[in-house]
Amino acid sequence: MPLTDDQLAEIEAARATPQPTLRAVAPGMEQHLYKAVPVLDHGFVRVIDYMGDDAAIVQAARVSYGAGTKKTRDDSGLIRYLMRHWHSTPFEMCEIKLHVKLPVFVARQWIRHRTANVNEYSARYSILDREFYIPEPDALAAQSTVNNQGRGEVLQGEEAARVLEILKSDAGRAYNNYEAMLSQDGQQGLARELARMNLPANIYTQWYWKVDLHNLFHFLRLRADEHAQYEIRVYAQAIADMVKDWVPAAYGAFEDYRMGGVALSAKGVEVLKRRLAGEDVTQENSGMSKGEWREFVEVFG
Template sequence: MTLSPEHQAEIDASRAATRTTLRPVAEGLEQRLYEALPALDHGFVRVVDYMGDDAAIVQAARVSYGAGTRKARDDRGLIRYLMRHWHSTPFEMCEIKLHVKLPIFVARQWIRHRTANVNEYSARYSILDREFYIPAPEHLAAQASNNRQGRGDVLEGAEAEAVLRMLREDSARCYDHYAGMLNETADGSPADPDKAGLARELARMNLTANVYTQWYWKIDLHNLFHFLRLRADPHAQYEIRVYADIMCELARAWVPAAYEAFEEYRLGSVQFSASAMGCLKRMLAGESVTQESSGMSPGEWREFQAALAD
């Protein structure tokens, strides 16, 4: 990731401007505020604002006036109870706003999560930067042979080289043609005075899906956890998981008790079907259960075995 000196200066200025507030403050997140955390080759995640902290979850759950005094259960215990029993609304009381730079094909997956607010950089209105995602060689994976959605081994040798060359050259050529069709110089005047320049809203169609876009993305903690459960998962595509992993660290810094509960009851949890529960009870009673006697399909049985072996 390369930030321009101007951008870095703006971030530094934002980090230098301390203000006073009566609102709750999450110290752990204040330390990361505005900072651009690198993701992939040109992307980043930056926290630009947040609302609430662990105590805000507790406060909403108690619907009390202030910090809450009747603590039959301590705050951490209550947060764990809420997470365990699928109480979603107290977690909705915290909100985070991120500035994210990401390739378009990642943005297309990401936007499927509808319960968030988004302002994306508009290629109808503005001109995108000349930056494309090119996978690092160790992430240039082959198609998995046993799973239509997955990745297999890493490509090597001539094939890897050819793939990288195509990705690089096609992105660059498409971008350069995009710029050429626009026919604009940096100050907005025509590059070639004899050309009209294609409308931006049309020219953008020539860009490849690895071009970087950026957006402001705002989401509440409940929906963020839902996003992270799906996208920080080993089955998620590597390129979105990189972003999810960064956001996991940010969530941990922001709401440590809630994040710990999220790890315990979501990320690290396993859901067993009715049939799996039946098998489990038989196994705990000493019976030896096989796929054939399990009532599960081969695929389910594999997943069941994997969950117990992890």
């Protein structure tokens, strides 16, 4: 179960006793506060707190650029201008704090985004629960033959069953040994900080993760992309749905210029010009590597 009965009761109590405030609130985000969105088999994402909204981005920008901008651009237009021209500071005026439960191997990928504040559940002080991420059959795939970081064809039949059984049995055996090594029930055993080293990377951990909107957009651009690893992508997609309700104008600009946009190299621009001029351009005469050319063709055909 993603949340314990005590945690669910705490959430219901918090939502049942709203407090008046003079701070700006985003109605779209208020509906998400505290609620846990299930992710994977045992994970979740929930909003603990947030600061700012679309208006906060505009307010910060007009402090930077002067009151005259209000006469020439409406709020949505200004936000799109900021996004289009990579003026990131106004987006840093919004922040969000999330409670996330996720497998350790996903957390180690996630933590590469170092522009956030993180506090993780400590297995030095506490005993981790017997909860492991076991993929659904359609998430079991072989190594890609063209991408060292990606997946290829989905495993089928006996091979899929064999892999699933290994994942389940290894996780269970490792946790049994973890429990057997702990200093508890009158046994001297190992300290928790040592016993934890035997746990598998698919065991679940939890953390609080606080980040500003500019850096959150960078996270979403990479992790909500269709090429991202599935296990982190589903978390990013759950967060993206919350952000869309929180700052709809900013998220719309983000979708347009970042998620739906394409960054071209100088070689890419030159190839487009040559194509528009009617020239037959191939990878061999484009000046691009095979990898660059493959990515170019995926977008422009």
